[in-house]
Amino acid sequence: MRIASWNINGIKARLAVITAWLEQEKPDMLCLQEIKSVDENFPRQPFESLGYNVQTHGQKGFNGVAILSKLPFDETHRGLEGDENDKQARLIEGVFSTASGAFRVCNIYLPNGNPAPGEKFTYKLDWMDRLHDFVVSRLKLEEPFILLGDFNIIPADIDCHSPKDWYGDALFRPESAERFRALLNLGLTDALRATTSEPSYTFWDFQSGAWRKNNGIRIDHLLLSPRAADRISNIRVHKELRGWDKPSDHVPIEGDFDF
DNA sequence: ATGCCGGGTACGACCCGA
Secondary structure (H helix, E strand, C coil), rough: EEEEECCCCCHHHHHHHHHHHHHHCCCCCEEEEEECHHHHHHCCHHHHHCEEEEECCCCCCCCCCCEECCCCCCCCEEEECCCCCCCCCCCCEEEEEEEEEEEEEEEECCCCCCCCCCHHHHHHHHHHHHHEEHHHHHHHHCCCCCEEEEEECCCCHHHCCCCCHHCCCCCHHHHHHHHHHHHHHCCCCCCCHHCCCCCCCECCCCCCCCCCCCCEEEEEEEEHHHHHCEEEEEECCCHHHHCCCCCCEEEEEEEEEEE
């Protein structure tokens, strides 16, 4: 089973690119971030025609996440618990069954947090603390659990072309990195970093010729519970998509699992 | 480079992203 994550920066603007990629790669599951659409306006039919079940958690104009899955959804959960005043659509989770048992995929669009310090940075850190509590509850289930998406976290110097450009940024500040490490310390595996010590960027800014200069960052991640880590055989970043026409500023990251 | 691009809303600018 191939499971991918992709921040597509607007479903309306990216529909043609996404369907072209799905027809070419045929992943079993694609988790989208930044759909920037309400649920009613999400174009379900093009994906259903390609054999995907569609679940969305949208909001007007900003944010929004969705899961496209060839396997049917046993359960779906929307939103991150812990703050009844948080209305931003940044988390959707699906539970799926296979012959080898159930597994769970949680798709997140973690807040950017800039400028830091400030209200947005505080929101990011609070969101990460709530995510930590959520992950603790999921790990207690002792099932294969994949936490994936756009984390808006650069885990280490190797994950950006030019670390000095990122000092003080909400994606790279110690408070952010510390909370990311706390997730790993719960027992989650950073799937990409577990398989290579090379840089492997997932985002290149639209501005300043970042793609041409390979001035990228690695901020899209697959984190695996122990039982999910046991099942992964390969992981890849589809860097080539950044060079397609009408690209997103992010590219897909995809893992191969034996369920 | 607190905005160089690109997408959103809405139809002229302004908000947001990383």
